[in-house]
Amino acid sequence: DIQMTQSPSTLSASVGDRVTITCRASQSISSWLAWYQQKPGKAPKLLIFDASILESGVPSRFSGSGSQTEFTLTISSLQPDDFATYYCQQYNSYSPWTFGQGTKVEI
Amino acid sequence: EVQLVESGGGLVKPGGSLRLSCAVSGLTFRTYNMHWVRQTPGKGLEWISSISSSSEYTFYADSVKGRFTISRDNAKKSLYLQMNSLRAGDTAVYYCAREGVGGSGFDYWGQGTLVTVSS
Numbered sequence: 001d002i003q004m005t006q007s008p009s010t011l012s013a014s015v016g017d018r019v020t021i022t023c024r025a026s027q028s029i030s031s032w033l034a035w036y037q038q039k040p041g042k043a044p045k046l047l048i049f050d051a052s053i054l055e056s057g058v059p060s061r062f063s064g065s066g067s068q069t070e071f072t073l074t075i076s077s078l079q080p081d082d083f084a085t086y087y088c089q090q091y092n093s094y095s096p097w098t099f100g101q102g103t104k105v106e107i
Numbered sequence: 108e109v110q111l112v113e114s115g116g117g118l119v120k121p122g123g124s125l126r127l128s129c130a131v132s133g134l135t136f137r138t139y140n141m142h143w144v145r146q147t148p149g150k151g152l153e154w155i156s157s158i159s160s161s162s163e164y165t166f167y168a169d170s171v172k173g174r175f176t177i178s179r180d181n182a183k184k185s186l187y188l189q190m191n192s193l194r195a196g197d198t199a200v201y202y203c204a205r206e207g208v209g210g211s212g213f214d215y216w217g218q219g220t221l222v223t224v225s226s
Contacts, residue, residue, distance in 0.1 A: 034212030036152075043202055043216035044152065050211055087152055091210050096168050097142070097154040 006100035019075040021103045023088035028068045032092040035073045039084045109133040116220030129186040129203030137181035140206040143188050145199035193224045
């Protein structure tokens, strides 16, 4: 199975900060990576797919980059609504899909 | 309005069974692969099962293989997860999710249903 490792596990930031989260795959996944945002008690929300394509309706302050084994999610200017937990997910191999362990962005 | 609504969760004893359902409305169902993902309390996300659009292919995580069965009814726009031989470690919130076009992540999710396995 492909393992996904996110860093950091927790990130403390302030409104207006530029925030970067890293996700590393245990083997190459090309660009088959998605990023999700999850708030307490809610389902995950798709932000980015295919490593860098913004899902419809997602603010442009979110961006994704990377390929093969290293990927980043960047929030260019952190907003109050962005305090949440973020997960990466690979979908390179048809089975199984795997998630990173999550990065909590807190004040 | 797009809705994926899970039901069927609850409290069950170890070794017991539950059947989860996911009713889909407001979006196309029959041409998309569907998935079940679970989240243990305070922990991360774990993909557990998927089914192709016409049910020809099913996949399972090792943690549930042989115990869980995924199925769907395209006419009823519903997804199911039959869970047998439940263990304490299966305690989690279970989400259904739609796989996007070309496998581009999971673009729609239900609100989740809690399964608690305890004596």
